[in-house]
Amino acid sequence: MSQYENYKKGEKGAWVSIIAYLTLASAKLIVATIGGSAALRADGLNNTTDVIASIAVLIGLRISRKPPDEDHHYGHFRAETIASLVAAFIMISVGLQVIIGAFQSIIETNYTQPSWLTAWTALTAAFVMFGVYHYNLQLSKTVNSTSLYAAAQDNRADALVSIGAFIGIVGAQLGLYWLDPVTGLLVGFIICKTAWDIFKNASHTLTDGFDEEKLDVIRASIISDEEVLEVKDMKGRLHGNQALIEITIYVDPELTVKQSHHITDRIEDLLSKKHDVPHAHIHIEPFPSQKK
Incomplete structure (x- = not known):
């Protein structure tokens, strides 16, 4: 199988991520508004950035499939790496927004007790994202795609974020109201850390770094x-x-x-x-x- 065919096959992983993130982001933001959970809202915002990041990966994979032309003698394979870089910038901007919002809630002691619906939504989302993670991880190895591998790592981070949101919401139900916004703060840091890892790997490749x-x-x-x-x-x-x-x-x-x-x-x-x-x-x- 040629690398061009691999990139076409890799697009399936990007589509799986886009559909999963669109569904989960909508559900989390709606439930978070109804149930009053800062952690689930942060998780939902995280997934909205993941939609954009997954679209960037999809576009990068499609451009990478273009054959060499008169001013791209080596083909367009680096479009995939640029897509990863764009995704990192998008993720870190929302991560900072989540951190600032959660920090303000902690300072102002603006605590509310979220409903149990928000907890079960977060836990269900975690299981869904672990499934997407395993699918994209295997596919990235099959088609040898760095951007799809980065997307798989983001899928895993999102699953862990949802588990963290679940823990924070349960803690708030037990009277530890501060745990929900604190979990939202941790979600923001995880988003930024994942974005930094993707940025570091992409910039290393674009500057001709090699193992x-x-x-x-x-x-x-x-x-x-x-x-x-x-x-x-x-x-x-x-x-x-x-x-x-x-x-x-x-x-x-x-x-x-x-x-x-x-x-x-x-x-x-x-x-x-x-x-x-x-x-x-x-x-x-x-x-x-x-x-x-």
Whole structure:
């Protein structure tokens, strides 16, 4: 299956998230208004940002499917990473809004006792989001999508947020009225933390950051080829979710051009099958005589 087909398949996960978040956000905000729960309201606002974030992921996946053109010779795969970055900015803005609102309720001691309906709504939402999380996590691994993986992590965070809201509401029912707005405050911090993690990963990719440990593993595989005498240099970067590797290797200077070409073919095949690296630029140099 090509990466373009993978992105098309990955869109299903984005649609599942959008439908789930639209349904849960509407239910939470309505029930929170009726039942008077700050924690459930914060959770509902969180889900509204998740709708926008999921739409951004969907758009990113669709743009990433566009083939290379005259001014995008490597394709449009980085659109997926940009979508993750946009989602992070949206999430952190609402997270700060939730924190400010909850903090004001705590300072003003504006406590109310929420109804049990709000508690059961939060708990039901948690189970739904755990289901969405497992679906998107498996799909992200199948299609190798970084934005869908980030969406899955957001799904899990949302499930935990709903559990926290449930605990806060139950506490308020037991007379700990301050626990509901305090839980809302914690929800805001969780939203901001999730947004920061997504932003950090996306910005690391967009600035050509690459996992050094993965490079070491790839280097060890290449040097295991009996005709590769030394790996002189190796660099890596991500283009969307695809790794682009540049390698310079030393080989026997007596080899013909054809024999050297066979080495690069073997390495390219190794990188594709073992390390899921579809694109590699391999430069061959003769082994220096002074190193013998």
